[in-house]
Amino acid sequence: MKNLLFQLCYYSGISHLFRALNKHKVVVLMYHGVMSDESTVDSGDWLQIKAHEFRAQMAWLKKHYDVCTLESILKDQTTPVSKPRAVITFDDGYANNYQYAFPILKEFELPATIFITTGMVDSNKLFWWDKVYLATRGKMSFDTRRAFEERCKQLKPRALEDYIDHEFLPSQGITQFSDEAYEAYRPLTHHELSKLAESDLITLGSHTHNHEILTQLSDKQVNETVRQSITELTPFIGNVKFFAAPNGYYKPHHLKIFKKAGFKAAVNTERGIYLPFTFNPYEIPRIGIGRGYSQRSFASLISGFWEPLDKLLHHIIKR
Numbered sequence: 001m002k003n004l005l006f007q008l009c010y011y012s013g014i015s016h017l018f019r020a021l022n023k024h025k026v027v028v029l030m031y032h033g034v035m036s037d038e039s040t041v042d043s044g045d046w047l048q049i050k051a052h053e054f055r056a057q058m059a060w061l062k063k064h065y066d067v068c069t070l071e072s073i074l075k076d077q078t079t080p081v082s083k084p085r086a087v088i089t090f091d092d093g094y095a096n097n098y099q100y101a102f103p104i105l106k107e108f109e110l111p112a113t114i115f116i117t118t119g120m121v122d123s124n125k126l127f128w129w130d131k132v133y134l135a136t137r138g139k140m141s142f143d144t145r146r147a148f149e150e151r152c153k154q155l156k157p158r159a160l161e162d163y164i165d166h167e168f169l170p171s172q173g174i175t176q177f178s179d180e181a182y183e184a185y186r187p188l189t190h191h192e193l194s195k196l197a198e199s200d201l202i203t204l205g206s207h208t209h210n211h212e213i214l215t216q217l218s219d220k221q222v223n224e225t226v227r228q229s230i231t232e233l234t235p236f237i238g239n240v241k242f243f244a245a246p247n248g249y250y251k252p253h254h255l256k257i258f259k260k261a262g263f264k265a266a267v268n269t270e271r272g273i274y275l276p277f278t279f280n281p282y283e284i285p286r287i288g289i290g291r292g293y294s295q296r297s298f299a300s301l302i303s304g305f306w307e308p309l310d311k312l313l314h315h316i317i318k319r
């Protein structure tokens, strides 16, 4: 249904109109993983898009947007813009960012920021939500899994890990994942991270140390996980300038902690298009990109036509 609406928006020219209207704003895209086109272990996983989809999207951005770094959107725009700007970001720090996204970014010479969960680097572990996905693939609907994951996020970090490994996975009859699943979903190694850090195209940012849900932590713990991630990233990049809170969950006063830790800006998961010098740079909204968007749907989605419509629909439903 939504895809149909996106297609309609594209063919009617509405997306072109919105792209022009939003020319002075910045579309910040949020990706998670990019999987090999041959992989089947990820079938149906919304957060992991296919390499061919990613390539088509990068080709669109290259042609119609001025793809820039997060840092550049914080600076005064002195030259008049001819194209709307876009920023590419990835959350979590999957090895597949290095394996599949990075070669495509290089091919199109597009910069991107990757927010790293530093405690997962070289850890030999999988993220808990991927364990849930791999254990329930084909058995649980998208919505049921989402609801289950939301309940998991209410647990404290340690309790969450324990619950997934010692109760949930055994209840699903899982003792270990296949090598293929592990390879598709594993986090970056130190070596891969250093290769990304060396590239002029890649900016590394913090996504906390252990992907803690910040709203479940004391202020002291928020400070600790933020500072630990900075300590881990510093040898690779020097100053750590950008931050993304896991799942976009934080309390308003945490913004002060982010600022004090030395970050210049932070992105969240609120859907929207960023207007520089009007919005708070510690609350930069993004547009999440998942699997299954055709190039045309992608073009419509990032044109910004959907946000006002979505708000209007919510308003009508509430009434």
Ligand SMILES: [Zn+2]
Pocket (backbone or CB within 6 Å): 091, 092, 207, 211, 246, 247
């Ligand atoms: Zn995350």
